[in-house]
Amino acid sequence: MEEKQPLLVNKQQNRVIGLGYITASAFAFSLMSCAVKFESATLSSMQSVFWRSIVSWLICAASMLATKRSFVVAPEFHFFLGVRCIMGFCSMALGFWAISQMTLPDATALLFTSPIFAFFLGVLLLQEAFDKVTLFFALLAFSGVLFVARPPIIFGNGAPVSIFCINGALLAAICKSLGFVAVRKIKHLDFLVGIFWLFLSCVITSALWLWLISSEGIIWPTETSVQLAAVATGILGFAAQMFLVRGFQLEKVGKASAMRYLDIVFVFIWEATLLHEPINQWSVVGAVIITVSAIGITLRKAKVI
Numbered sequence: 001m002e003e004k005q006p007l008l009v010n011k012q013q014n015r016v017i018g019l020g021y022i023t024a025s026a027f028a029f030s031l032m033s034c035a036v037k038f039e040s041a042t043l044s045s046m047q048s049v050f051w052r053s054i055v056s057w058l059i060c061a062a063s064m065l066a067t068k069r070s071f072v073v074a075p076e077f078h079f080f081l082g083v084r085c086i087m088g089f090c091s092m093a094l095g096f097w098a099i100s101q102m103t104l105p106d107a108t109a110l111l112f113t114s115p116i117f118a119f120f121l122g123v124l125l126l127q128e129a130f131d132k133v134t135l136f137f138a139l140l141a142f143s144g145v146l147f148v149a150r151p152p153i154i155f156g157n158g159a160p161v162s163i164f165c166i167n168g169a170l171l172a173a174i175c176k177s178l179g180f181v182a183v184r185k186i187k188h189l190d191f192l193v194g195i196f197w198l199f200l201s202c203v204i205t206s207a208l209w210l211w212l213i214s215s216e217g218i219i220w221p222t223e224t225s226v227q228l229a230a231v232a233t234g235i236l237g238f239a240a241q242m243f244l245v246r247g248f249q250l251e252k253v254g255k256a257s258a259m260r261y262l263d264i265v266f267v268f269i270w271e272a273t274l275l276h277e278p279i280n281q282w283s284v285v286g287a288v289i290i291t292v293s294a295i296g297i298t299l300r301k302a303k304v305i
Contacts, residue, residue, distance in 0.1 A: 021247030023262055028240035030266035033099060033108060034274055035229040035236065040100035042226045047219055048096045048233065049089075050206040055234020056241075057199035064192055073193060080185040081194060085201035087179035092202060093209075094172035101165045103277055106148050108267045109287040110169035112294055116141045117177035119297050125181055134300050141293035145170070147286030191245055195238075261291045 036048050043051075064071065073081060098107040116138045149166050186194060210218055221227050244260070264287050271277055 018247045021243045022260060025240045025243035025247060026260055026262035027266055028236045028243060030108075030263045030270060032233050032236040032240060033104060033263075033267060034270040035232045036096055036099050037104045037275060039221070039226050039229040039233075040096075042221055042223065043219065043230070044214070044216065045097040045100045046093060046206050046209050046214060047216075048100075048230070049093050049202060050210060050218060051230040052092070052096075052233035052237055053199045053202035053206060055231055056238040057196065057203055059234065059238045060192060060196045060199060064196060067192075069190060069192055071193065071196065073189065073197065077186045077189045080182045081189065081197060084179050084182035084186065084194065085198050087175045087182060088198045089202045089205050091172045091175035091179060093206070094168050094175065098165055098169035098172060102161060102169070103280070103283065104271050104275060105264070105268050105279060105283050105287055106161060107165075107169055108264055109148050109283070109290050110145065110166065111173050111176070112261065112264060112290055113141055113145065113170060114173040114176040114180070116294060116297060117174045118180050121177050121181055131300070134297050137293040137296035137300065140296075141290050144286045144289030144293060147282045147289065150280075150282055195241060261295055264291055 032052075036045075036052070039048055095107070095111050098110065101107075102110075119134055119138055145166070149161050149163075183194070207218060210216055221230060268279060268284070268287070271279055
């Protein structure tokens with residue numbers, strides 16, 4: 001019994017450290033979203049996608065070279081890695097656009113409906129188990145969307161959130177969910193290799209969009225604060241990814257995924273302290289409902305509840 005005690009202590013320490021990594025990931029992701037919101041006054045959302053992606057891609061490439069990883073992807077991973085790259089770009093582009101058009105808490109709450117869509121997609125595409133408890137949480141989450149959207153027919157004459165912004169954020173969440181489905185299919189691929197090709201595809205696609213579709217070209221901001229924000233999105237985004245992966249390695253999936261929703265809490269803090277924008281009370285209600293529902297689905301899938 002005495003020999004097992006150190007193993008138990010080490011396991012508990014690893015779990016605490018794991019939760020610390022998840023918290024750090026949520027902190028970094030929320031700061032990245034805040035930086036995207038800040039630079040949206042100067043840069044278009046696609047410019048933000050480009051600068052976030054190229055900084056993260058360069059850091060990822062340097063990390064792979066330092067650890068002597070191969071950039072080659074085995075043929076069996078090509079299709080689903082391609083799906084992940086396409087869905088990752090769409091999710092980032094739509095998500096950044098939603099953040100630029102809405103208050104940060106509203107956009108973040110809607111983007112975090114991705115686990116709900118992942119549940120439905122998992123049932124439809126991966127034949128995952130379906131149960132009534134998970135369905136209840138999924139339907140509850142969509143009631144939270146109503147509090148964020150605030151349609152006048154329910155909430156009176158208060159200013160509703162644009163239906164285009166809502167659809168954009170929800171579509172970003174759907175794309176993110178499809179990306180999750182693809183990730184499950186390439187779970188044996190080195191995570192850094194997957195991230196490398198994801199960000200490279202985002203760099204190329206956003207650059208082509210800026211030159212061929214929007215015709216604005218790639219713009220490097222002139223204001224120092226915006227330059228720092230653009231670089232920070234890439235650094236924080238990459239750091240958040242690394243913290244997240246490490247956290248999931250040390251803590252159980254259910255608890256780790258639930259801790260991920262601290263992102264929303266941090267976003268409300270940044271909205272009030274850094275961006276100095278008023279927070280709508282119904283946004284808080286909607287964010288709480290969506291968060292509780294998403295955590296409920298996560299814990300249910302992890303067989304915690």
